[in-house]
Amino acid sequence: MTFLRKVLGIGRWQYGFEVAYRFNRIVWASSLPIILLATYFLWTSIYAYSGQTIINGMTLNELIVYYLAVQITIMFSASMVDAHIPRLVKKGLLIRYIVKPFNFVLFWFIRSVWRSLFRTFAVLLPLFALAFVIIDFSSITFNIPGYMLSVILALFLNFFYIFSVAMICFWVKEYEGIRVIRRGVANVFNGAIIPLTFFPLVFQKAFSYLPFQYMLYVPIQILLGKYSYEQSITMMLIQLMWIIVFALISIFAWKKAQAQFMGVGV
Amino acid sequence: MEVAISVRGLKKTYKTYSRGQGVKSAFVSLFKREFKINEALKGINFDIKKGEIIGLIGPNGAGKSTTIKVMCGILHPTEGKVDALGYTPWKQRVEYAMNFGVVFGQKSQLEWDLPPNDTYHLIKVLYDIPEKTFERRLKQMVKLLQVDEQYLRPTRDLSLGERMKCEVIAALLHQPKIVFLDEPTIGMDVVAKKRLHGFIKKINQEFGITFIVTTHDMSDIEKLCERIIIINNGDIVYDGLLKELSKTHLKKKLIEVKFSEKTRVRLPKRCLLISRTPYVLKFEVPVKGDKMDKFVADLITDYPVVDITISDPDIEEIIRDIYEK
Numbered sequence: 001m002t003f004l005r006k007v008l009g010i011g012r013w014q015y016g017f018e019v020a021y022r023f024n025r026i027v028w029a030s031s032l033p034i035i036l037l038a039t040y041f042l043w044t045s046i047y048a049y050s051g052q053t054i055i056n057g058m059t060l061n062e063l064i065v066y067y068l069a070v071q072i073t074i075m076f077s078a079s080m081v082d083a084h085i086p087r088l089v090k091k092g093l094l095i096r097y098i099v100k101p102f103n104f105v106l107f108w109f110i111r112s113v114w115r116s117l118f119r120t121f122a123v124l125l126p127l128f129a130l131a132f133v134i135i136d137f138s139s140i141t142f143n144i145p146g147y148m149l150s151v152i153l154a155l156f157l158n159f160f161y162i163f164s165v166a167m168i169c170f171w172v173k174e175y176e177g178i179r180v181i182r183r184g185v186a187n188v189f190n191g192a193i194i195p196l197t198f199f200p201l202v203f204q205k206a207f208s209y210l211p212f213q214y215m216l217y218v219p220i221q222i223l224l225g226k227y228s229y230e231q232s233i234t235m236m237l238i239q240l241m242w243i244i245v246f247a248l249i250s251i252f253a254w255k256k257a258q259a260q261f262m263g264v265g266v
Numbered sequence: 267m268e269v270a271i272s273v274r275g276l277k278k279t280y281k282t283y284s285r286g287q288g289v290k291s292a293f294v295s296l297f298k299r300e301f302k303i304n305e306a307l308k309g310i311n312f313d314i315k316k317g318e319i320i321g322l323i324g325p326n327g328a329g330k331s332t333t334i335k336v337m338c339g340i341l342h343p344t345e346g347k348v349d350a351l352g353y354t355p356w357k358q359r360v361e362y363a364m365n366f367g368v369v370f371g372q373k374s375q376l377e378w379d380l381p382p383n384d385t386y387h388l389i390k391v392l393y394d395i396p397e398k399t400f401e402r403r404l405k406q407m408v409k410l411l412q413v414d415e416q417y418l419r420p421t422r423d424l425s426l427g428e429r430m431k432c433e434v435i436a437a438l439l440h441q442p443k444i445v446f447l448d449e450p451t452i453g454m455d456v457v458a459k460k461r462l463h464g465f466i467k468k469i470n471q472e473f474g475i476t477f478i479v480t481t482h483d484m485s486d487i488e489k490l491c492e493r494i495i496i497i498n499n500g501d502i503v504y505d506g507l508l509k510e511l512s513k514t515h516l517k518k519k520l521i522e523v524k525f526s527e528k529t530r531v532r533l534p535k536r537c538l539l540i541s542r543t544p545y546v547l548k549f550e551v552p553v554k555g556d557k558m559d560k561f562v563a564d565l566i567t568d569y570p571v572v573d574i575t576i577s578d579p580d581i582e583e584i585i586r587d588i589y590e591k
Binding site: 002005006008009010012013016017020021092093095096098099100101102103258259261 | 335338339340341342356359360361363364366368370373374375377379380381384385387388390391392393394420
């Protein structure tokens with residue numbers, strides 16, 4: 001009961017951040033449909049130019065649904081820990097969280113989940129308003145329960161992966177460069193820029209041994225019904241395995257990082 | 267009296283990197299960096315009793331903030347033991363955190379974009395404070411510190427003094443057993459300072475909360491602390507009562523003499539002239555043992571003295587002498 005009170009309390013607190021700069025938030029939320037619309041025009045002309053209705057196993061309609069799903073899945077499962085923690089470490093402000101009587105990793109996880117929920121909720125309406133105009137949803141059979149399960153796993157996986165990488169900031173002091181690379185690598189390997197089926201087979205094979213596609217591509221493939229029931233279960237088990245790996249790294253790295261922290265400028 | 271914090275053989279060494287100026291040294295530093303090992307604390311020992319208000323003072327870079335950070339569990343020491351209410355701060359961080367509060371004047375505990383009230387509500391749930399107790403304490407404290415409107419405004423809109431008051435509330439809401447105050451009166455006007463001093467004394471007496479105060483403002487120390495610890499270059503140079511400090515470290519007295527007619531006095535070499543007019547002479551005289559310098563006695567008998575004032579240098583000066591040693 002007290003744990004639930006804490007989770008809700010952290011949510012209330014995080015909500016304060018979400019509404020602190022309202023105008024900024026509205027501008028940001030309205031940028032997503034614009035990106036989706038641009039993607040729609042780009043791919044419409046590519047399909048028209050190629051004269052094909054199916055490219056790499058995907059119709060134009062499926063591809064636009066794919067990009068819509070990318071936006072929503074990133075919104076829900078991505079984490080901001082490596083934007084926040086390194087900045088707090090550099091400025092010595094992390095002490096705020098270190099002196100609080102709460103598990104540090106858990107605190108940031110709960111905060112991250114609340115942030116995802118608030119932001120997903122904020123973009124759903126503008127995104128779907130556009131999506132209903134440009135997408136024909138009736139031609140696709142969605143596996144929504146499978147997606148829900150897999151996207152929750154992706155949320156855990158993203159958090160622990162990003163948290164693990166973010167711990168580097170305790171050693172290097174300036175983390176921004178690593179963050180840019182971390183995001184760039186993830187966006188290529190997780191299918192955010194183009195679906196992984198567009199890559200040569202060798203690459204696709206290689207990607208399956210890396211954790212990235214399980215953070216975004218896999219939940220979307222499950223949603224679009226690209227996997228059989230058995231394949232979906234296997235994919236989720238692999239997601240779970242990666243979660244365990246990165247959760248262990250996170251806990252271990254945080255232990256080591258604490259001893260590194262200097263609390264500068266106090 | 268029971269001990270709240272006991273510190274034994276505490277050492278902390280830092281590695282700091284340095285490079286010279288110019289493109290060449292910047293390039294060289296990419297491959298080979300020069301570093302220095304700094305000893306911030308050189309094995310210090312002290313005890314703090316429950317219910318004490320203790321002043322931890324020292325010049326910049328003396329090691330006082332490092333000491334506080336180790337006692338809060340923020341820094342891991344290189345060597346040594348700290349027992350704070352039975353916990354080792356850096357090992358039992360979460361359990362220990364329930365029992366202390368901290369204000370860092372230079373590092374806000376409050377979120378810049380949120381009103382302090384939002385942070386207070388987070389504190390309420392993290393520290394398991396019952397709703398009613400929380401409301402009562404908050405109401406009482408915002409009233410006592412006169413921030414009953416400000417705590418609802420975003421922190422970024424508060425003045426430094428207002429923010430500091432809100433920081434103090436954040437550190438005390440869960441009624442901790444120990445409170446660390448690092449430069450708590452920074453940015454406060456004299457009225458606000460006085461109010462905060464009174465507030466700290468009040469809750470110290472009412473609830474027996476132990477306070478550890480570090481500050482450069484001697485009025486904080488004089489108003490709040492009976493006992494002080496002076497740290498310099500990573501070592502404790504004084505640990506005792508504030509009033510004893512002048513006894514043990516007082517090396518001079520200030521003498522002000524008024525004459526009934528124009529007088530010119532020749533000061534012996536051991537005395538230091540501060541100011542001189544035909545009717546008033548101010549000087550410092552060294553103190554040796556319990557006896558007043560013979561020159562002062564001679565002065566009264568040999569010159570037309572109408573008034574003489576003998577005083578101690580103020581505490582700030584005594585401390586400055588200790589720092590400079």
